Amino acid sequence: ILNVEQSPQSLHVQEGDSTNFTCSFPSSNFYALHWYRWETAKSPEALFVMTLNGDEKKKGRISATLNTKEGYSYLYIKGSQPEDSATYLCASLTDSWGKFQFGAGTQVVVTP
Amino acid sequence: NAGVTQTPKFQVLKTGQSMTLQCAQDMNHEYMSWYRQDPGMGLRLIHYSVGAGITDQGEVPNGYNVSRSTTEDFPLRLLSAAPSQTSVYFCASRGQGGSYEQYFGPGTRLTVT
Numbered sequence: 001i002l003n004v005e006q007s008p009q010s011l012h013v014q015e016g017d018s019t020n021f022t023c024s025f026p027s028s029n030f031y032a033l034h035w036y037r038w039e040t041a042k043s044p045e046a047l048f049v050m051t052l053n054g055d056e057k058k059k060g061r062i063s064a065t066l067n068t069k070e071g072y073s074y075l076y077i078k079g080s081q082p083e084d085s086a087t088y089l090c091a092s093l094t095d096s097w098g099k100f101q102f103g104a105g106t107q108v109v110v111t112p
Numbered sequence: 113n114a115g116v117t118q119t120p121k122f123q124v125l126k127t128g129q130s131m132t133l134q135c136a137q138d139m140n141h142e143y144m145s146w147y148r149q150d151p152g153m154g155l156r157l158i159h160y161s162v163g164a165g166i167t168d169q170g171e172v173p174n175g176y177n178v179s180r181s182t183t184e185d186f187p188l189r190l191l192s193a194a195p196s197q198t199s200v201y202f203c204a205s206r207g208q209g210g211s212y213e214q215y216f217g218p219g220t221r222l223t224v225t
Binding site for chain 1: 143145147152153154155156157160162168170171202206212213214215216217218219
């Protein structure tokens with residue numbers, strides 16, 4: 001059972017369009033929320049680590065927000081490019097010892 | 113810095129065989145974890161360690177053993193391989209504290225026949 005849920009499961013986006021998707025997680029026992037970018041045949045690569053309610057992080061055209069009270073985070077891609085095609089994973093850190101629970105991911109396909 | 117390294121990259125085992133997946137990191141990270149990745153299931157935590165000599169179970173620990181005798185190494189042992197253990201295995205490490213990024217190794221693709 002995945003307590004961390006991501007939606008939608010997949011997205012097809014036209015190049016140049018902006019998009020966003022959601023990660024929901026249990027708001028109790030919250031320590032941190034991590035976002036990863038995972039390209040096919042590679043390993044997940046950290047995008048953002050978010051710890052505080054109201055956190056907003058940005059890296060280039062990708063940004064994320066965090067609401068720990070209601071247990072959700074949004075990831076935004078502005079002006080999508082084909083190189084943004086990947087699976088985006090979120091993971092909730094549920095204790096101070098390092099126990100992560102991952103969502104199943106949102107697969108983003110950007111077509112020219 | 114090599115980061116997180118895993119060996120082997122690919123492995124085929126017969127049911128009942130045992131083997132060890134190796135993981136090493138050179139970043140002096142206290143925290144190390146093993147995950148398995150199955151279609152539609154996301155990454156599931158098998159075992160993790162918060163330092164040399166300290167390990168704990170994750171979500172799916174059955175059939176696997178770990179030990180952490182040094183900060184650098186965190187091997188995963190399959191005791192008696194089963195077809196249900198066919199998966200891609202990732203090792204990861206990070207520094208202490210929730211704000212530290214987690215770094216993943218390149219993965220080991222294991223097939224059990």
